Structures are given as C-alpha cells and as structure tokens.
Amino acid sequence: MKRFATAWRCMLGLSIVGAGIAGVTAAAAATTLTVWCWDPNFNGGSMKEAAAIYTQSHPEVTINVVDTFTSGDLTTKLQAQLLSGSADGLPDITLVLDWSARKMLQAFPGAFAPLSDDIDMSKFAQYKVKPATLDGKSYSLPFDSGVSGLFYRSDYLAEAGYRADDLKNITWERMIEIGKDVLDKTGHQFLDLDFNNDGLIRIMMQSAGAWYFNPDGSLNILGNEPLKAALQVYQDMWQAGIVKPVNGWPNYTGAFTSGEVASVVVGVWMTGTLKANPDQAGKWAVASTPRLAAIPSSINASNQGGSSWFVLDSSPNKAEAIDFLKETWAKDVDFYQKILIDRGAVGTLLAASNGPAYSAKDEFFGGQQVWQDFSEWMSDIPPVDYGLYSAEVASAVQAQLPIIAKGGSIDDAMQAINDQVQGQIQ
Numbered sequence: 418m419k420r421f422a423t424a425w426r427c428m429l430g431l432s433i434v435g436a437g438i439a440g441v442t443a444a445a446a447a448t449t450l451t452v453w454c455w456d457p458n459f460n461g462g463s464m465k466e467a468a469a470i471y472t473q474s475h476p477e478v479t480i481n482v483v484d485t486f487t488s489g490d491l492t493t494k495l496q497a498q499l500l501s502g503s504a505d506g507l508p509d510i511t512l513v514l515d516w517s518a519r520k521m522l523q524a525f526p527g528a529f530a531p532l533s534d535d536i537d538m539s540k541f542a543q544y545k546v547k548p549a550t551l552d553g554k555s556y557s558l559p560f561d562s563g564v565s566g567l568f569y570r571s572d573y574l575a576e577a578g579y580r581a582d583d584l585k586n587i588t589w590e591r592m593i594e595i596g597k598d599v600l601d602k603t604g605h606q607f608l609d610l611d612f613n614n615d616g617l618i619r620i621m622m623q624s625a626g627a628w629y630f631n632p633d634g635s636l637n638i639l640g641n642e643p644l645k646a647a648l649q650v651y652q653d654m655w656q657a658g659i660v661k662p663v664n665g666w667p668n669y670t671g672a673f674t675s676g677e678v679a680s681v682v683v684g685v686w687m688t689g690t691l692k693a694n695p696d697q698a699g700k701w702a703v704a705s706t707p708r709l710a711a712i713p714s715s716i717n718a719s720n721q722g723g724s725s726w727f728v729l730d731s732s733p734n735k736a737e738a739i740d741f742l743k744e745t746w747a748k749d750v751d752f753y754q755k756i757l758i759d760r761g762a763v764g765t766l767l768a769a770s771n772g773p774a775y776s777a778k779d780e781f782f783g784g785q786q787v788w789q790d791f792s793e794w795m796s797d798i799p800p801v802d803y804g805l806y807s808a809e810v811a812s813a814v815q816a817q818l819p820i821i822a823k824g825g826s827i828d829d830a831m832q833a834i835n836d837q838v839q840g841q842i843q
Contacts, residue, residue, distance in 0.1 A: 449479045450738055452726075454512040455491050457484040459686070460560070460724065463756045467745040470752055474744075478737060488514055488724070499525050504731035509738045513557065515723045516803040518549040522556055523805065529556045530728040535739050536747045542765040544800035549725060557725035558742045559765040562685060564795040565620050565719045567592070568673070569680035570605075571702040571783055577602040581785075584704035586717045589621065589650040592707045596659035596679075605679045607659040609672035610651075612822070615814040616721050617682060621647035623801050624719040625712045629838075630804030636842070638810070638835040646711040648817075648827050655822040682706060684721035685791050689761040691781070698781045705794055718797035723765075763791055770796075806842050813837040 452468075454460040461484025468480035486494065491512065498507050513521055522529060532538075533555035538546045541559040549557035567584060574584070577599045584595070596607030610617065622628060627643035630636060638644065654660050661678050663669045673681045674694050681687065691701060709715035726746065728738045745752055746766070753769035756762040769775070770792035778784045816837065817830040 448477045448734075448737070449481060450510060450734055450741060451481045451483060451508040452510040452512075453486065453491055453495070453508040454482065454484050455486045455488045459689070459760055459762060460484065460512055463560075463760050463762050466756055466759070467741075467749075467752060470749060471741050471745050475741075478741070480741070483508070488512075492517060495521075496524075499528055504729075507729050507731060509729060509732040509734050510742070511727050511729065512560070512724050513549075513727050515545065515548045515563075515725060516807045518557060518725065518727075519551070519803055520805045521727075522549065522551045528730060530730040530732075530735055530739065531556055532558055532728065532739060532742070536743050540747065540767055542767060542795055542798065544720060544798045545723065545725065545765045547800040548803050549727070557727050558746050559725045560746070560762075561723055562763045562765045562791070562795045562798075563720045563722035564685050564763060564791050564798060565683060565706045565721045566685065566791060566794065567680060567682050567704040567706060568687065568691065569702055569704065570673075570676065570700055572700045573599060573603050573605055573679040574702075581702055581704070584702075586705055587707050588710040589707040590653070590710050593650075593653055593657050593659065596654070597657055599679050600659055603679070605677070606661045607679050608654075608681055609661040609663045609669060609678045610654075611663050611665065611669050612818045613664070613815055614669070615811045615818065618644070618647045618651060618814055619811075620682060620706060620719045620721050621650060621709055621715075623799060624706060624708055624717070625715040626799035626801060627714075628801040628803060629807060629810040630802060632802050634802075634804055636810075636835065636838060638831055638838065641831070643709060643712050643715065645827055645831060646709045646715075648821055648830060649711075650709065651818070652821045652824065652827065656824060660822075684723070685763050686722060686761070688787075692761070695781075699783050701782050702785055703782060703787050703790060705790070714799075716797060716799065718794040718799075720798045757788060763788065763795065765795065767796065806838065809841050810834070810838050813841075 452464055454464055461482055464482050468482060472478055472480060495511060531554035538555045545559035546555055549555055599605060599607055622643045625643035661672055663672055670690050672678045705717040706719045708717045726742060728735060732738055750769050750772050753764045753766055754772040754774035757774045775788045775792050776786060779787045813834040817833055821830050
C-alpha cells in the first residue's frame with residue numbers, strides 16, 4: 418500500500434504522516450463489516466436501515482456503522498490511513514463524496530475494489546456512476562441523488578399572481594423577472610446567497626453538461642461558455658436586487674426557513690431542513706431547476722452534491738461487503754421506499770422510482786407528488802467529469818463572487834479563476 422501514499426503526495430505536493438483512527442478498528446472477524454460515513458440522520462441512518470435488512474437473512478454478519486464523522490473528517494482520516502501504508506484501521510466500506518471520487522481513485526490506485534464486475538451499474542442514474550468510473554471499471558455503489566429543484570413559497574408566489582405552471586421549465590432569466598415581481602408585490606427578496614458557496618454556479622453548469630474540467634482532465638475555465646453564462650446570471654440576480662446576502666450555513670438556511678426569502682435552488686437533500694418547520698406545511702412547492710437561456714445544451718435538470726459507497730480492496734471481508742451492497746443498495750426497491758419516507762433520501766437506483774413512496778402526494782408541498790418529480794428530473798441530469806481539483810476551483814470561484822455581484826467584469830473574473838487554479842495544481 419506504499420504506492421498509495423506516493424501517488425497522493427505526487428498529486429497534491431503534500432507530505433502527510435499517517436495516523437491511526439482512534440476507536441475505529443478494521444473488521445476483526447470475517448462476519449463483521451465496518452462502515453464509515455457521516456450524518457447519522459441521513460447517510461448513517463440509511464446504512465443502518467440497509468444493515469438491518471441484510472442481517473435478517475444473513476444473521477452471521479454483523480455490520481458496524483461508524484457515523485460520527487463529518488464528510489471532511491472522514492476524508493482526512495481515510496487519506497491519512499491510506500498514506501500510512503497500513504491497512505490496519507481501515508473500514509470495509511466507506512462513503513466518499515462524488516466530486517472527490519476521481520481524486521481518491523487516482524491518488525490511491527488499487528485501494529478500492531472495482532464493483533462493476535459484480536454489480537450492474539446500468540441500474541443506476543448514469544451521472545452518478547461516471548465520477549467513480551476509471552479505465553472501464555466502476556468503483557462505487559451510487560447512493561443519494563443531489564438532484565436539484567427550485568423550492569419556493571407557493572403562498573408568496575400566489576400573492577404575486579403566479580401559479581405552479583408559471584414556474585415549470587423556466588430559464589434563469591425568467592426566474593429573475595419573476596423574482597423582481599415577487600419583491601415588488603410581496604416585499605420578499607427571491608433568494609439568498611453566500612459568497613462562500615459556489616453551489617449555484619455548479620448547478621447551472623451541470624445543467625449544460627459542463628464542469629470546471631474537460632474530459633481529459635485539463636482545466637476548463639477560459640472559453641467555458643456555460644461557466645460564463647452562469648456567472649452572468651449570478652451577476653444579473655444581484656444587480657436585479659432580488660438576492661439577500663448571507664454568511665454561513667445557519668444564516669443561509671434560516672433566510673428561507675424563516676420565510677424571509679421566497680425560494681431556494683438547491684439539492685433535494687434540503688427537504689429535511691424545510692420539513693423541520695411544520696408550521697410551513699402546505700406553503701412550499703418545487704419546480705424543476707431553471708436552465709441557461711444562452712446555452713442550447715442547458716436543460717431543466719441538474720445536481721448538487723451526493724455521495725457513494727466504496728469497498729476497500731484490502732478488506733478481509735471484501736466479498737461479504739460487496740454482497741451486502743449488491744443485495745440491498747443495488748436491488749432492494751422496498752428499502753429505498755423506506756429511506757425515502759424515513760430519511761428523505763432519494764436514491765439513484767432507477768427501479769426504486771416506480772415504488773409507491775415516490776408516487777405519493779406530499780402534503781408539506783401542497784399535495785404535490787414531489788418525489789416523483791425529483792425522480793423524473795434525476796433521470797435527465799447530464800453527467801459530468803468532476804476531475805481531480807473541483808475543490809480548488811470552487812475556492813477560486815468563490816473568491817470572485819463578491820466582485821461579480823457588484824458588477825465586475827466576467828471575463829476578468831474567469832481569468833483570475835484560471836490563474837489561481839493553475840498556480841495551485843501545477
């Protein structure tokens with residue numbers, strides 16, 4: 418496993434001393450599987466549901482879900498353990514952010530088991546399969562969709578004279594027009610944005626099948642028309658006066674959960690945060706993600722976030738770990754109905770979207786069949802190649818957002834983004 422450490426240091430120019438992970442040990446017996454993940458109410462809770470189902474028919478297997486990490490903590494600990502050159506302390510299964518998958522696979526060749534030899538990846542939304550596919554092999558079991566949508570206060574929109582049909586399959590430009598009208602008639606700004614988050618830019622780009630990198634891994638900033646169009650829309654929203662500036666996650670979510678602003682364009686995983694406010698039941702609805710008018714390839718479907726399950730190739734229980742994922746996450750449609758209802762988790766197993774939970778009406782969203790809508794949008798999401806340095810580009814983009822919001826040159830901003838990233842990755 419020393420080659421993992423060498424590859425990682427060459428890629429990032431780092432020298433990291435491997436460290437064991439306190440309290441976490443690799444599976445000691447062939448019938449014990451250890452899983453690393455984050456968020457006990459979402460990822461961890463969903464994995465525990467899968468474990469309970471699997472162990473009913475496989476009582477000889479124990480599945481230990483360690484869900485005390487944040488995503489950043491887990492990534493750091495996993496990298497450190499792989500860099501140490503020792504398999505001791507590694508889990509059997511781990512969760513990895515989709516946009517980190519390619520970096521993990523290339524930095525640590527041979528560290529993860531290819532799953533496409535045992536699991537039919539055509540059963541999943543292909544935009545989720547692509548990030549963890551390398552040299553013809555797929556290494557992840559796709560989990561949650563980050564399918565995005567335009568969540569909006571239907572009562573505010575109705576007050577301004579708009580119905581649900583008025584927000585279907587619109588452009589970002591039309592959304593800005595509606596936002597100005599809503600502000601004039603209700604006094605509510607349309608959405609809130611944090612300069613420390615480029616999520617909206619990424620949503621716009623992926624709707625056109627574009628990203629910060631080309632398929633060959635080269636940087637794609639200068640001449641990236643979807644990125645330029647996204648930055649222009651971002652500027653136009655600020656210049657139109659429909660944006661409330663916020664700083665930090667609590668302020669960001671608080672602006673729309675409090676009713677201060679009228680909408681949010683975000684991944685489906687925000688549903689749980691919205692529903693934590695039962696007094697707003699019946700006051701929310703969801704429309705498809707707006708598209709970029711200037712880009713013909715842009716559609717009304719996109720993605721924000723998401724993660725997938727990986728099996729460590731060094732696991733002494735590799736065969737059992739793969740079988741567990743195959744029998745539950747890659748097959749059990751009823752399981753996906755349960756985690757949708759219990760966890761708000763929209764999985765990316767295509768067959769699951771035909772289940773009863775997905776077609777049910779949701780009274781929080783005014784009786785809309787919101788899960789069916791999200792499922793349909795998910796199947797249309799254009800796949801993109803996240804490349805190796807999405808986090809670095811995101812940081813460079815964020816540095817330019819305040820300038821863009823104030824009316825600064827889009828071309829100058831793109832040049833600055835390009836120059837900053839080139840300096841980091843060379």
